[in-house]
Each structure stands twice: as structure tokens, then as C-alpha cells.
Amino acid sequence: DQQVKQNSPSLSVQEGRISILNCDYTNSMFDYFLWYKKYPAEGPTFLISISSIKDKNEDGRFTVFLNKSAKHLSLHIVPSQPGDSAVYFCAASVWSGGSNYKLTFGKGTLLTVNP
Amino acid sequence: DAGVIQSPRHEVTEMGQEVTLRCKPISGHNSLFWYRQTMMRGLELLIYFNNNVPIDDSGMPEDRFSAKMPNASFSTLKIQPSEPRDSAVYFCASSPSDPEEQFFGPGTRLTVL
Secondary structure, three states, X not given: OOOEEOOOOEEEEEOOOOEEEEXXXXXXXXXXXXXXXXXXXXXXXXXXXXXXOOOEEEEOOEEEEEEOOOOEEEEEEOOOOHHXXXXXXXXXXXXXXXXXXXXXXXXXXXXXXXX | OOOOEEEOOEEEEOOOOOEEEEEEOOOOOOEXXXXXXXXXXXXXXXXXXXOOEEXXXXXXXXXXXXXXXXXXXXXXEEEOOOOHHHOEEEEEEEEOOOOOOOEEOOOEEEEEO
């Protein structure tokens, strides 16, 4: 049973345009969400997070939107750059519980930004 | 800081052999995690240590897997005996007091023939 789903295995966008990566979750207990970026032969690196008390968090070119009623979050990258080409993982945890360390990851979306 | 260090980066072994993966967390981080990444199951948490004590090992697949953290700067994940289905990339991650921001190592790609 996959509690965090990234239904698009890959996404291709043109440099300078917006990239939108989507993530759905099924566990209503999740209240903290993160995005990680992964380059080949490297480990995932933390990108941005959002708590369930917010619906938007912005950091430079990266913005994460959370729609709790739809159990959906998205990562927007504007403008997209070739260096953004990587696999993006969505992750979720139950912050308010005793197991807030436990991140449940989606399977990732490969983003390719074409020059 | 050098970040989380894992060794070896690649390991190829034969079925039935013992495999030991090593991890050095970032200095000062209290939490350490071992993950496994496969195509079928994605990135899964195997075990979590806090202050060198195993807190949650519910993700360890079976008794063939064991993990230790003898001190704050070193952890091992051992598979004995190894099987072809153990082939995967194994990541170690550490975090400071805020457990959400986990810092991952580069991973060990394990191939069991």
C-alpha cells in the first residue's frame, strides 16, 4: 500500500518555463511534507518543506503548495534551469506523533529541463 | 563538513556471502537512518537510531539484516547471508535534533549475484 504517490515517473520542460511536480498521499495523519532532489550517484538532498498548517511555502525559485482536502501537494520551479534536472522525491511524516522521524517517500519523478 | 560518508560505494558479491556497509554521520547529528532504494519499492526506511540506540527497526526485512551503532560517529548495516533480492542502493542519512531534515550519504550500490 503506497501512502505517498508520485504518478508521473518523468517530466520534461523547456528552460525558463515552469516545472510542476505532483504528489498525492492517502494517510490523513501526515502533517509534514518535504521535497528532496536527487542527482545520479548522489544521495537525496533536502529542498523544501511545508507543515499542514500552511498551504504554501516559498524558497527562491521553489514553491510548495499543499491542498489538505485533496491530499495533494505540488512543487513549482520557476524559472526552470538545466541544473534542476534530477529526480524529485516527495516525502511525508506524522510530525505531531511520536514517529516524526519516519519519512514515507514517493517513488520519485525524473525532471529533465531542456536548454 | 564532509557530509555523510558511506563505504564502499559499490559492492558486488555472491549469494551467501556476508556484506557489511559502513556509515559515518555528520558530526553532531544525533539521529542516523538506514534506507534501501529499489525500483519496485522506492526508498524505504530500514532502521533508525537516536543517540546510538536503535529506536525503530520495523523496516528491517528479516533476520539476515542487522545494524549497529557502536558510537556517535560510526554505524554498520550487515547482511548475512546475502541473497540476489538484496541488490539495491543502500543510503545512510543523519540529522540533528530536527529529524525532518535528513542529510543523505551518496549510497552504496549492492549487487548480489
